[in-house]
Amino acid sequence: MVMRIWNLFCSLKLAIWLASIATLLLMGGSLLVPFNGRVFGSMDQVPFATWLSDTASKQLSLTWWFWLAALIMILFGLNTLCCFLDWLLHIRSRWRKAGEYLLHLGVVLVLLAYIWGSFGGWRNPGLQLRVGVPVALPQWPGHTLRLDEFTPLFSGTGPPQDMISQLTLLENNEERLSARVGINAPLLHNGLVITPVSFGQEPVGLRFAAPDGTRHELLSGGLLDLKNGSELRLLRFVADLQQRSDGSLYFRDDRLGVPAYEVHISYADGGSWRGWYLPTKGLPRQLKMAGFNLQPVAPVYQSYSVLTVNYDPGARLAAIGATLMTIGVLLALVSFYRKRTRQDRPEI
Amino acid sequence: MTNLHLLQAATVCYTLSVLAYLTQLMLHKSWLQRAALLLVSSGFLLQSSCLAWRWHLAGFLPVTNLFSTLFFFSWALAACYLYFELRYRIGASGLFVMFLNLLLLSVALRRDAAIPPLVAALDTPFFSLHIAFSFLGYALFAMAFSLGGLYLIQRFMPNRHLPDLSLLRKLNEEAIFLGFALFTLCLVIGAVWAYWAWGYYFSWNIKGIWSFLVWLFYAGMCHAKFIRRWQGTGYALLSIAGFGVVLFTYLGIGLLLDSNHPLE
Numbered sequence A: 001m002v003m004r005i006w007n008l009f010c011s012l013k014l015a016i017w018l019a020s021i022a023t024l025l026l027m028g029g030s031l032l033v034p035f036n037g038r039v040f041g042s043m044d045q046v047p048f049a050t051w052l053s054d055t056a057s058k059q060l061s062l063t064w065w066f067w068l069a070a071l072i073m074i075l076f077g078l079n080t081l082c083c084f085l086d087w088l089l090h091i092r093s094r095w096r097k098a099g100e101y102l103l104h105l106g107v108v109l110v111l112l113a114y115i116w117g118s119f120g121g122w123r124n125p126g127l128q129l130r131v132g133v134p135v136a137l138p139q140w141p142g143h144t145l146r147l148d149e150f151t152p153l154f155s156g157t158g159p160p161q162d163m164i165s166q167l168t169l170l171e172n173n174e175e176r177l178s179a180r181v182g183i184n185a186p187l188l189h190n191g192l193v194i195t196p197v198s199f200g201q202e203p204v205g206l207r208f209a210a211p212d213g214t215r216h217e218l219l220s221g222g223l224l225d226l227k228n229g230s231e232l233r234l235l236r237f238v239a240d241l242q243q244r245s246d247g248s249l250y251f252r253d254d255r256l257g258v259p260a261y262e263v264h265i266s267y268a269d270g271g272s273w274r275g276w277y278l279p280t281k282g283l284p285r286q287l288k289m290a291g292f293n294l295q296p297v298a299p300v301y302q303s304y305s306v307l308t309v310n311y312d313p314g315a316r317l318a319a320i321g322a323t324l325m326t327i328g329v330l331l332a333l334v335s336f337y338r339k340r341t342r343q344d345r346p347e348i
Numbered sequence B: 001m002t003n004l005h006l007l008q009a010a011t012v013c014y015t016l017s018v019l020a021y022l023t024q025l026m027l028h029k030s031w032l033q034r035a036a037l038l039l040v041s042s043g044f045l046l047q048s049s050c051l052a053w054r055w056h057l058a059g060f061l062p063v064t065n066l067f068s069t070l071f072f073f074s075w076a077l078a079a080c081y082l083y084f085e086l087r088y089r090i091g092a093s094g095l096f097v098m099f100l101n102l103l104l105l106s107v108a109l110r111r112d113a114a115i116p117p118l119v120a121a122l123d124t125p126f127f128s129l130h131i132a133f134s135f136l137g138y139a140l141f142a143m144a145f146s147l148g149g150l151y152l153i154q155r156f157m158p159n160r161h162l163p164d165l166s167l168l169r170k171l172n173e174e175a176i177f178l179g180f181a182l183f184t185l186c187l188v189i190g191a192v193w194a195y196w197a198w199g200y201y202f203s204w205n206i207k208g209i210w211s212f213l214v215w216l217f218y219a220g221m222c223h224a225k226f227i228r229r230w231q232g233t234g235y236a237l238l239s240i241a242g243f244g245v246v247l248f249t250y251l252g253i254g255l256l257l258d259s260n261h262p263l264e
């Protein structure tokens, strides 16, 4: 019985059948992909296994072919592995086929790596990072990522030539590694891969002019000593502050609308006031009393970096598989003609 | 400046060579075959010079828009034809490949030949190698299509001026194997590049799936030749079907469907 299964999985005919069925299934099914973005659109955003369990399993009428193709590819992988093992068992007489069989082993390893990465990996397709603000990696407890510097590089108009993020990875607040990430220059670390996606700009405060002509940038967290001994603390800056009909406040998105500062004033006589200052709506009495005399001039923008942060535990295995495939193909290429001259091929 | 005179001259050479091969098919004069080979070689040299010049002007292998890919595909077809011609003197047996070459050039020559600036993401040797291997692979699959078609003609309407069935079968198998090997390199390099650029090495978009299908199909063909029942006629039919898959992957997806590999 075991022998029969072994022979079946070593059989070339099974391989051709499996490859043909998988090909036909994927051909038909793949045509559904561009027309059903709701179902298939997230396939690259999450690990494959997550997509299968969260999306594909709930849309079986559109994805049944996928499950079948996946099953057949697994059988095909087993088939390829058995062929490789069979070759290993007969290596004394078949060593000349090393190229072909390294290719077979490479394919098996890449398939395994893909399955491993699909189940054990995670994906973060659009993590926004602001300079100096550490962001926790939700799927990797204890790890945070900090953007130390961000530089978009332009050459004339058009898309950026590069987007350089200087990053530091922290584990339990201890720096683990620092690296520069740019286009085609990812950070690679034990299965973690970080690549740039895009960047944006957001208003982070306003620039003000003083009566003597000097300019001051007022940003969240800033502190200003006012002339009459009062102190102004800028608790936060909001790009667009709106008021509901019941009087409560809410913040709209990060585009500039009605900019506002939440401020805290400590007066020289010991009193204090906390409230909102909306530069486009005039100066509140409390600020005037404290001697605030700056005029808003222009918004201050800061760039943020959008990165893909993925973790794929199988990436190293996939790289080994790909290397074996490459070596195997090159060996098979250079030995092809010699083997043909020797009539060295199986006929089934 | 992108000098197309070299390409136009190459097109003239290729056209004359096709005419010479066709005449040779009727008159069976060996000097015609020699002349045709000379013309193809001259065309290839001219086209290679044009490619080298455009590469030098651009500072990167220019394969980033439809003109450049048609140009490069046509160059790969001519290279593949010359390889088989010099090795086996296939003569008119590879005519389909030369026809396809002329067709690509005639479409390309009507398009804007200016080299667009390189998008940052494509500024890597991975990209150039990925494209170069993919078109060399496609060209060999086109050659297999041609040889497969000829096999069927020879099988059902034998002609003593065409190569015999066993040679056609052998050449067809060789084209498939070489094409598969180069296409494997194309996919491996593409996967490494995707991992560097996007953070994953396989993308579930339609182009990714169909490129994998092309590879799987021809991997299957690399084995089908060992099975007696599939040798010869079956193999010829598979070569023709396979090229249909290639055409859909290269042209159909870019032209008909939304993809991350659009054709402009």
Ligand code: HEM
Pocket: A009, A010, A011, A012, A013, A015, A076, A079, A080, A081, A083, A097, A100, A103, A104, A107, A332, A344, A345, A346, B177, B180, B219, B222, B223
């Ligand atoms: C995606 C998976 C596979 C790929 C890419 C692949 C690729 C190849 C290639 C390129 C060759 C060389 C063909 C030639 O010499 O012209 C080959 C040969 C061969 N493959 Fe595969 N193969 C795969 C799966 C399998 C499977 C599942 C089997 C199991 C039966 C198998 C069994 C063989 C055998 C027996 C040979 C002939 C080796 C010889 O010349 O003795 N292959 N394969």
